[in-house]
Amino acid sequence: MPIKVLAREVASKIAAGEVVERPASVVKELVENSLDAGASLITVEAQGGGVRFIKVTDNGSGISEGDVQPAFRRYATSKIDTLADLETISTLGFRGEALPSIAAVAEMEILTQAAGDTAATYLQLRGGTVANREKRGRPQGTTIAVHHLFRHFPARLKFLKSATTENGHIANLLSQYALAFPEVRFNLSLEGRTTLHTPGNGNLRDVVAEVYGLEIAEQMLAIGGTAQAPGVTGLVSPASLARSSRGYLSFFVNRRWVRSSLLARAAEDAYQGSLMAGRHPIVILNVSLPPQEVDVNVHPTKTEVRFRSGQTVYAAVEQSISKVVVKAPPPKVRVAASPPTPSPSLWTASGPETTPAPTPAPSLSATKATQTTFVPILRVAGQLSSSYIMAEGPEGLYLIDQHAAHERVLFERILTQRSQQNVDIQGLLEPVNVELSPKHEEVLKASGELLNEFGFSLEPFGGRSYLLRAVPVMMKGGNLAEGVRTLLDSLSSDEGPLRREEKMAQSLACHAAVKAGESLTDEEMRELVRQLEQTSQPRTCPHGRPTMIHLSSRQLEKEFGRTG
Ligand code: ADP
Numbered sequence: 011m012p013i014k015v016l017a018r019e020v021a022s023k024i025a026a027g028e029v030v031e032r033p034a035s036v037v038k039e040l041v042e043n044s045l046d047a048g049a050s051l052i053t054v055e056a057q058g059g060g061v062r063f064i065k066v067t068d069n070g071s072g073i074s075e076g077d078v079q080p081a082f083r084r085y086a087t088s089k090i091d092t093l094a095d096l097e098t099i100s101t102l103g104f105r106g107e108a109l110p111s112i113a114a115v116a117e118m119e120i121l122t123q124a125a126g127d128t129a130a131t132y133l134q135l136r137g138g139t140v141a142n143r144e145k146r147g148r149p150q151g152t153t154i155a156v157h158h159l160f161r162h163f164p165a166r167l168k169f170l171k172s173a174t175t176e177n178g179h180i181a182n183l184l185s186q187y188a189l190a191f192p193e194v195r196f197n198l199s200l201e202g203r204t205t206l207h208t209p210g211n212g213n214l215r216d217v218v219a220e221v222y223g224l225e226i227a228e229q230m231l232a233i234g235g236t237a238q239a240p241g242v243t244g245l246v247s248p249a250s251l252a253r254s255s256r257g258y259l260s261f262f263v264n265r266r267w268v269r270s271s272l273l274a275r276a277a278e279d280a281y282q283g284s285l286m287a288g289r290h291p292i293v294i295l296n297v298s299l300p301p302q303e304v305d306v307n308v309h310p311t312k313t314e315v316r317f318r319s320g321q322t323v324y325a326a327v328e329q330s331i332s333k334v335v336v337k338a339p340p341p342k343v344r345v346a347a348s349p350p351t352p353s354p355s356l357w358t359a360s361g362p363e364t365t366p367a368p369t370p371a372p373s374l375s376a377t378k379a380t381q382t383t384f385v386p387i388l389r390v391a392g393q394l395s396s397s398y399i400m401a402e403g404p405e406g407l408y409l410i411d412q413h414a415a416h417e418r419v420l421f422e423r424i425l426t427q428r429s430q431q432n433v434d435i436q437g438l439l440e441p442v443n444v445e446l447s448p449k450h451e452e453v454l455k456a457s458g459e460l461l462n463e464f465g466f467s468l469e470p471f472g473g474r475s476y477l478l479r480a481v482p483v484m485m486k487g488g489n490l491a492e493g494v495r496t497l498l499d500s501l502s503s504d505e506g507p508l509r510r511e512e513k514m515a516q517s518l519a520c521h522a523a524v525k526a527g528e529s530l531t532d533e534e535m536r537e538l539v540r541q542l543e544q545t546s547q548p549r550t551c552p553h554g555r556p557t558m559i560h561l562s563s564r565q566l567e568k569e570f571g572r573t574g
């Protein structure tokens with residue numbers, strides 16, 4: 011066959027086939043138009059799985075008389091003008107294809123009233139051309155009815171599923187838009203029966219109650235929105251509420267419903283380790299970012315997007331969810347029957363808070379601790395400047411920073427206890443009042459569960475006051491309120507859960523570790539050195555600084571000129 015340009019009718023039907031795949035696609039395009047028109051009430055009716063009849067009614071801006079007919083021309087849109095506008099698109103539609111596409115594959119009626127027009131415009135279209143035009147009455151807004159979808163497309167009709175399946179697609183679609191626009195009232199009637207009805211009060215949880223039921227709605231955890239772009243807001247399920255399909259993942263980008271494997275991965279990764287294999291969370295998230303950061307013009311149905319910085323979006327979503335998702339059940343608090351007795355050992359926090367002992371620069375030609383994690387059995391010889399333990403080993407002299415060494419010991423202990431859900435907890439007979447700053451409260455919101463898992467019990471007590479009822483045993487002694495505040499200061503709400511867990515352990519260890527400037531008895535020094543020997547990384551503190559300096563026997567000999 012020689013090459014020839016397709017007749018307009020053929021071309022438009024091919025193009026229409028891309029936009030209108032099934033009845034739910036028609037509903038999608040019409041509902042998007044209603045939302046773009048600023049409607050606060052949208053009613054959708056479908057009959058025969060949407061093949062026989064679809065009607066969408068809104069109370070939006072309406073289309074002014076002179077614009078009704080042009081709206082059915084291909085690439086006719088009021089939403090963009092220039093190519094540059096595509097960069098900053100804030101409407102759901104922009105391609106100007108929906109109305110002509112639907113008109114190409116079905117019979118249509120439109121009745122629309124714009125503000126300022128004396129009468130509503132009624133138009134009937136058959137085969138894409140106007141068959142009837144009248145003036146009628148209607149309050150402001152638009153009604154579009156679609157009849158006999160694909161009647162002249164037996165091939166497409168054949169691929170449609172049962173009315174029940176197509177109705178399912180329509181119901182799901184409307185649910186998604188209702189979740190994306192809680193401030194809009196949605197009404198869906200399928201085969202004459204109301205199946206969805208949202209209040210339009212702006213409360214997402216109320217929409218979830220309509221879509222997934224009250225029980226789920228009540229348990230969903232709020233995602234709070236981040237300070238910097240991209241903003242992530244919505245509701246996610248606790249790990250205990252997992253589902254066996256991915257059908258409960260709803261993602262919106264600037265409130266456009268999208269399918270995105272990147273977003274799905276970010277969300278599911280946030281639950282990693284807390285869901286059994288084959289279980290999936292319920293997630294309803296909107297990612298808002300500057301329009302320039304996302305390309306929505308990827309696919310004719312506009313359900314796919316491309317992010318300029320996928321990594322940033324991934325991280326924002328993963329972290330927002332991680333912050334609120336409960337990873338493990340909090341440990342049981344064991345309240346002490348008798349007042350806490352002072353520990354026989356010194357290894358609890360006491361004395362004034364001092365900055366961790368600075369790492370002394372290796373003097374002489376002493377080498378810094380090498381990478382080996384192994385530490386030989388040491389014999390404590392004495393304390394230096396109330397800060398360092400001098401010890402002798404088979405390989406020479408060791409100078410141990412007592413604070414750093416103790417931090418290492420406590421850091422590993424608390425992490426082990428936490429991973430075994432076996433944190434030693436001290437219930438406080440007299441709760442301690444802790445005043446928090448708004449910033450602390452932010453962190454507390456994000457890390458409350460983590461604090462719980464580390465053995466803290468902190469109850470709201472009006473305003474920004476909290477009652478501290480239990481602490482990890484490690485923490486007891488010293489100024490507890492100050493300890494909690496320092497702990498919250500060390501955490502940041504936008505870090506991932508693993509990093510926060512590590513920081514929490516670091517901060518706890520630092521708080522509880524013996525300080526530089528405290529004199530220790532021989533017994534205490536021996537105990538500390540023995541515990542240090544048993545840690546997995548005895549040569550560095552949790553912050554990565556060395557815990558000890560080693561002067562080898564050979565170096566000593568050299569310094570004293572005993573060898574050549
Ligand atoms: P697009 O949405 O991409 O602009 P459409 O073919 O869906 O293209 O619609 C064409 C135009 O018709 C829109 O730009 C809008 O101006 C107008 N329009 C369509 N539906 C409505 C509606 N429900 N309310 C107000 N205007 C509408």
Ligand code: MG
Nearest residue numbers: 039043103108
């Ligand atoms: Mg549109």
